[in-house]
Amino acid sequence: MLIKIAWRNIWRNKTRSLIIIIAIMLGLWAGVFLTGFSWGMYDSRIDSIISKESSHLQLHHKNFREDYMAKHVISNLPDYENLLKSDASVKAFSSRLVVSSMVASSRSSLGLRISGVDSTAENATTQLHKKIVEGSSFKKRGRNQILISKKTADKLKLGVGKKLVLTFQDVEGELISASFRIVGLFKSGNSLYDQSNAFVQKENLAPLLKLNGGVQQIAVLMNDEREMEVLQTKLQTIDQNVKVENWRELDPLMEYAIESFDSSMQVIIGIIMIALAFGIINTMLMSILDRVKELGMLMAIGLNKVKLFIMIMLETLFLSFIGAPLGMLLAYITILITGKVGIELTSMESGMEMMGFSSTVYPVVLPDQFWKIGIMVFVVTFISAIFPIMKAIRLDPAKAIRKV
Amino acid sequence: MKVIEVQNLHRIFEDGNQQIHAVDGVDLDINKGEFTAIVGPSGSGKTTLLNMIGGLDSPSSGSIFVAGEEMSKLSTNKLIDFRLNNIGFVFQAYNLIPVLTAEENVEFTMLLQKRSKAERAERTLELMNKIGLGDRMKNRPGELSGGQQQRVAVARALAPKPKFILADEPTANLDSKSTANLLDMMAELNEEEGVTFIFSTHDQRVIDRAKRIITLEDGKVISDEIIQK
Numbered sequence: 001m002l003i004k005i006a007w008r009n010i011w012r013n014k015t016r017s018l019i020i021i022i023a024i025m026l027g028l029w030a031g032v033f034l035t036g037f038s039w040g041m042y043d044s045r046i047d048s049i050i051s052k053e054s055s056h057l058q059l060h061h062k063n064f065r066e067d068y069m070a071k072h073v074i075s076n077l078p079d080y081e082n083l084l085k086s087d088a089s090v091k092a093f094s095s096r097l098v099v100s101s102m103v104a105s106s107r108s109s110l111g112l113r114i115s116g117v118d119s120t121a122e123n124a125t126t127q128l129h130k131k132i133v134e135g136s137s138f139k140k141r142g143r144n145q146i147l148i149s150k151k152t153a154d155k156l157k158l159g160v161g162k163k164l165v166l167t168f169q170d171v172e173g174e175l176i177s178a179s180f181r182i183v184g185l186f187k188s189g190n191s192l193y194d195q196s197n198a199f200v201q202k203e204n205l206a207p208l209l210k211l212n213g214g215v216q217q218i219a220v221l222m223n224d225e226r227e228m229e230v231l232q233t234k235l236q237t238i239d240q241n242v243k244v245e246n247w248r249e250l251d252p253l254m255e256y257a258i259e260s261f262d263s264s265m266q267v268i269i270g271i272i273m274i275a276l277a278f279g280i281i282n283t284m285l286m287s288i289l290d291r292v293k294e295l296g297m298l299m300a301i302g303l304n305k306v307k308l309f310i311m312i313m314l315e316t317l318f319l320s321f322i323g324a325p326l327g328m329l330l331a332y333i334t335i336l337i338t339g340k341v342g343i344e345l346t347s348m349e350s351g352m353e354m355m356g357f358s359s360t361v362y363p364v365v366l367p368d369q370f371w372k373i374g375i376m377v378f379v380v381t382f383i384s385a386i387f388p389i390m391k392a393i394r395l396d397p398a399k400a401i402r403k404v
Numbered sequence: 405m406k407v408i409e410v411q412n413l414h415r416i417f418e419d420g421n422q423q424i425h426a427v428d429g430v431d432l433d434i435n436k437g438e439f440t441a442i443v444g445p446s447g448s449g450k451t452t453l454l455n456m457i458g459g460l461d462s463p464s465s466g467s468i469f470v471a472g473e474e475m476s477k478l479s480t481n482k483l484i485d486f487r488l489n490n491i492g493f494v495f496q497a498y499n500l501i502p503v504l505t506a507e508e509n510v511e512f513t514m515l516l517q518k519r520s521k522a523e524r525a526e527r528t529l530e531l532m533n534k535i536g537l538g539d540r541m542k543n544r545p546g547e548l549s550g551g552q553q554q555r556v557a558v559a560r561a562l563a564p565k566p567k568f569i570l571a572d573e574p575t576a577n578l579d580s581k582s583t584a585n586l587l588d589m590m591a592e593l594n595e596e597e598g599v600t601f602i603f604s605t606h607d608q609r610v611i612d613r614a615k616r617i618i619t620l621e622d623g624k625v626i627s628d629e630i631i632q633k
Contacts (some may be wrong), residue, residue, distance in 0.1 A: 001508065001515045008503035297499040300460055301560070302488025302516045304481055398460035401495060402451075 002307060006314035013287070017319060020283040024323025024377060025330060027276040031269045031373045032331035033363065040339065040363040042261055046247075048358065049254060052126050052188055054247045055094075055219035056228050059235060062243045064216055068100045068113070071171045073214040074242050080218055083235065089227040090220055092124035097205045098216040101168040103148075103198070105156040112152065112198045114166060115217070116205030125221045128186065128199060135160035135184035144204050146180035149194035150187045158182060166200075170210045178208050191354045273376055277384040284316055284388035295392050296400020305393045312392055316385035317378070324377045328370055335363045406469075407567050407600055408434035408457055413466035415452050415623075426452040427463070428623035434568065437598040439591065441605050441614035449623040450604035451572060457602070458491050458570045459483050471567050488516055492561030492569035496576045498553040500545040506556045507532060507541035513564040531559040535589055551582025555589060562593070568600035575607045587613050 010017045050056055059080065061072035074080065077095060084093045097116030102109060115122075119138045123129045128147070129137040138145050146164065148156075158164060160182050167177045180200060188194055206212075220235075222228055228246055235244040248255045288295065299308065342360040345352060349359035415427040427449045434440060442450050455461035457468060459475050468475045471490055478486055487493075500509045507528055514524045532538045535555040537548075545553050554574060561569045571590075575583040591613055593599040603610055611617060619627040 001504075001512060004508075005501065005503055012503060293497070293499065294501065297493075297495065298501070299484065300458070300487065300493050301513055302484055302564070304484045304516075307516070396460075398455045401460075401499065 002311045003314060006311050007318055009287075009291075009311075010315050010318050013290070016283055016286065020279055020319050021323040021326070023279040024276060024320055024381070025327035027272050027279075028324050028327025028373060028377050029331045029334070031272050031376075032328065032369055033334050034268060035265050035369045035373070036331070036335040036339075036363040036366060037343070037361060038261060038265060039366055039369075041357055041361045042258060043364050044358050044362060046254070046258075048189060049247055049251060050225075051221070052131070053190065053193055054250050055125055056222040056225060057220040057232055057235065057244055057246055058250055059218040059220070059242050059244050060216065062241050064098075065243075068098070069173075070097075070099045070169060070209050070211070070216065071173070073171070073211065073216060074218060074239075075214045076239055076242075077214055077218075079238050080235065080242075083238070084218070084220060087231060087234075089222050089224060089231055091223045092121065093218055093220045094118065094121040094125040095202075095215040096122075096217040096219065097202055097209060097211065099168045099205070099209060101166045101198075103152070103156065104165045104167070105158045105162070107157045108155060110152070110155060111196075112148075113196055114146075114168065114205065115197065115199050116202040116209075117199055118202050122199070125219055131186035131188050132184045133187045135182065137184055138201055139183060142181070142183075144178060144180045145183040145201060147184045147186055147199040148182055149197065150185045151191060151194045152198065153182065153185050155195075160185060168209075170208065172210060174210075176208050180204075189353060189358055191350075269373060269376065273380045276377065277380050280316060280319075280381055280384035281387055283319075284312070284385055285391065287315070288312070288388050288392045292395060292400045293402075296395055296397040299395065299397040300401060308393055309389050312389045313382070313385050316381055320378055320381035324374055327377075328374060332365065332370075335365050338363050339365065405436045406433050407436050407438075407471065408432075408602075409467075409469040410453075410457070411467045411469075413453070413456065413468065414464045415449070415456060415461065416464040425623050427456065430466075430620075430623070430625055432618060432625060432628065434600065434602060436567075436600055437594065439594045439601050439613070439615040440618060441603045441611050441616070442618045442620060443605060443611055444620035446606075448620040450620055452623075453620065454570055454572055454602070454604045458493060459487050488513060488564060490567045492564070492566035494554070494557050494561050494569060494571035494574045496573040498545065498550065498557050498577070500553055500556055500560070502545050505542050505544055506537060506548065506552075509545070509556055510559045510563050513560060517564050527563060528559075531562055532556075534593070535559045536585075549582065551578050551585055554578060554582070554586055558586070558590065558593075562599065568602060571601060571603045571605075573605055573607070574603060575605070575610055580609070583607070583609050 059074060061074055064072035084090050094117055099114050101112055101114045103112045133150055153159060156164065163179050163181050165177055165179050167175060170176050222231065232244050232246055339362050342362045345359050345361060352359045410430055410432045413427050413430040417424045417426055430453060442453060444450050452461065456463050462476055473486065475483065501512065504512065510528045510531055511524045514527060532541050535558060537552060537555055540548060540552065548556065575586060578586065587610065590601055594601055605611060615631050617629045617631060618625060
């Protein structure tokens with residue numbers, strides 16, 4: 001009977017109940033959608049880090065990342081190549097020569113990290129060929145070809161077909177200069193990456209570095225990230241002078257950004273929940289103040305405080321039970337649609353790319369967030385109802401009955 | 405048999421620096437089967453006395469025994485249960501639960517008593533027929549006249565089989581015909597089933613039907629009269 005009374009009570013003032021149901025619905029929708037949207041942004045960034053930039057794992061000589069000197073070489077390359085070729089969890093890998101270089105055109109100069117790659121392996125690992133926006137990828141004919149980013153080309157005021165001069169130290173520390181011809185311009189969607197990277201062919205760079213076998217870097221792309229740590233451990237055991245790092249370790253800033261994403265989402269969801277709590281308190285308080293006489297009568301005829309608590313709590317939970325699933329459904333539909341078509345943030349494009357984020361965001365459904373936020377809504381509803389309920393419980397039935 | 409025993413009852417309200425003696429040393433006994441009207445001008449202490457007898461208000465001093473139990477000694481929760489099982493209330497403004505049907509309103513107190521579904525259904529039907537509203541069981545209070553609502557309120561008060569029924573100005577909102585019908589019904593319940601009724605009232609029509617009239621003035625009992633009919 002208490003359930004029946006509570007259910008019917010919420011429909012006594014339809015407008016008021018609908019307003020709070022809509023508030024719960026929008027609160028939940030906003031919370032779920034916002035996390036889906038933000039995670040979509042990070043997810044595409046992580047995806048891009050893995051599939052287009054650093055891959056899942058990278059191997060370097062243990063000292064290489066300290067000074068990026070060409071002399072820090074992974075010497076036992078065949079051991080790694082054999083393992084990587086035979087491991088089913090590996091999708092592709094690219095062994096690279098990496099050198100820090102000064103790049104000069106007739107008009108300008110700047111610093112770049114030059115990667116000497118095998119075109120086929122690199123395309124399979126980082127889809128380099130798909131990033132070309134002008135010119136082409138490496139051609140079969142022609143020595144000393146270079147791919148630079150569109151951004152670098154603009155800075156150097158150079159275009160496809162033009163030459164530039166690379167100056168770097170070989171493995172012995174001697175300064176070497178060589179001229180390369182630009183065959184293509186690439187754009188990865190991450191300005192920082194574009195501004196600091198250029199690609200040449202491994203066979204052209206190796207003799208310049210005076211390197212006979214061995215590479216500075218091996219990037220490994222996996223079929224499934226869940227197997228990353230197993231392979232990392234396996235690779236690490238081959239040579240203690242080679243350090244195997246995963247994408248999180250390679251990009252601690254991204255790791256930090258993901259952690260701060262979690263906390264900033266919690267703050268935003270917290271604010272939404274506080275707003276929701278005040279909405280519920282206000283609605284339930286109005287509902288109780290409207291029924292003082294009736295509540296007094298119920299207490300007079302024998303409804304004890306526990307039952308009164310249950311009755312009003314049920315009313316609040318019913319509002320929540322209607323609003324929350326509707327909010328979840330709305331969020332699910334919104335994320336499903338926007339997750340397919342994407343949300344264009346054209347006005348923020350340059351800023352987003354500067355941070356490595358794509359300007360088209362595809363929100364993702366996070367089942368965990370659905371339940372977490374759903375449970376939070378119920379907890380907030382429950383806690384918010386307590387203050388109005390206490391107000392009702394403290395009513396003096398004798399006075400309440402006479403209330404006009 | 406004494407149902408209510410009131411001994412040297414006082415109720416003092418504070419109003420700023422002033423003390424108002426709403427009930428001032430009342431002694432009275434109510435026996436089973438009485439049809440008693442507590443009368444007196446406004447501010448004489450009728451409602452305060454009724455509230456204390458009903459366990460809705462606590463005395464400043466003195467005692468009230470209902471069915472041998474001293475009410476002021478009961479904890480709040482026990483008092484609520486005590487009211488549920490021993491006292492029926494009929495209010496001036498009917499005060500039915502608006503979202504429940506007439507039938508559900510009558511059933512409600514029995515549900516709080518945890519009576520079985522079959523027992524509840526049987527007693528509800530019996531009471532609804534007794535008050536002449538057997539055909540209006542599924543109507544909500546808003547669909548009933550004032551007189552009909554007050555009859556349902558009486559049925560609800562009777563449902564948990566209380567020791568007595570307290571009716572605070574039960575006819576104040578009713579027209580003459582409804583008042584007469586309601587009083588006929590209450591008198592019949594009193595005479596045929598021995599239900600004890602205690603009214604607080606101004607209404608001469610109620611006073612005329614009472615078997616005992618207790619008159620209050622300034623919180624004191626100034627007369628207590630048994631009417632021979």
